[in-house]
Amino acid sequence: MVEREFEAKLERMFSEPAPMPDADLFARAVEERLDRAWRLRTVGIAAAGAIGGVIALGQTVGAGFGMRLREASSSSAVALDQALNDMTRQGEALLGFGMGAGMFWTVSAMMVIAAGIAATRLLDEV
Amino acid sequence: MGATPDKRLSGMHDVELAALAAAGGRREFGELVRRHGSAVRSLLRRMGAEASTADDMAQDAFLQAYERIAEFRGEGTFAGWVKRIAARLWLKRRRKDAKIVLEAEAREPERAAEYADAAGRIDLDEALKILSPAERLCVSLCYGAGLSHAEVAEALNTPLGTVKSHVKRGLDKLRERLAPDGGQAGSRAHG
Secondary structure (H helix, E strand, O other), X not given: OHHHHHHHHHXXXXXXXXXXXXXXXXXXXXXXXXXXXXXXHHHHHHHHXXXXXXXXXXHHHHHHHHHHHHHHHHHHHHHHHHHHHHHXXXXXXXXXXXXXXXXXXXXXXXXXXXXXXXXXXXXXXX | OOOOOXXXXXXXXXXXHHHHHHOOOXXXXXXXXXXXXXXXXXXXXXXXXXXXXXXXXXXXXXXXXXXXXXXXXXXXXXXXXXXXHHHHHHHHHOHHHHHHHHHOOOOOOOOOOOOEOOOOOEOHHHHHOOOOHHHHHHHHHHHHOXXXXXXXXXXXXXXXXXXXXXXXXXXXXXXXXXXXXXXXXXXXXXX
């Protein structure tokens, strides 16, 4: 019985420590750590949201852009092909009739212009 | 979060504050820290931790308590619940040191100051100085943190008998020092 009383007394003594003079400072330090953790979590969630948004935006834009790029390049390639074929045919015809240096430079200039038009169209598509 | 004590909060019960803290109330949890911080820090110091280590670990224990606040249902006291978290945290981080303490040869304990309070009792912190580190650790864990002998033995990976004998020897010394009549030897069925 005496033993139980002593143990109860000991538990009481353990549970009733004298308040420490810097108890408020300690509480403030814990609160600051809680605040810091809270801010970090908030920033983390916001950053994750922003990264997710950017990825989603990138995917959406990338898919549309890729499709348009493919369309533009295929149509430009067809146009360029057509122009080159025409010019080749005209060149052969000209050569067949004996093309002079003036004619050669004219054809070359036309080819450069056609390439320029194709490039401009490509850029417009993009 | 406000750093100054709130009058509204100071009138609330621990269980009420814990419920509000579980709903995200950091101010309410701060009030709980203000109330019980000293008890947790004292326990860790009594277990043998250096003052600065004890304070750091007490802070960690409170942060862990905040994370797990929904688990506190008010069956025991909030202070007791946090003390158990702190004691387990200390044991987990200092398991190796604690085992060394338990296995060390009993060294000559410090002499307790012959200080007595108004009621003629020697202060508990002074009285604990007469115990060996192993006795002090085991007594503090059992009577301060409320762990059973078996829980202490398991946490320290030490035979139950070793823990029981440290507790018994510690109690005998404390009884002699603290109880006016010297008490009687023995140990209760704590574990």
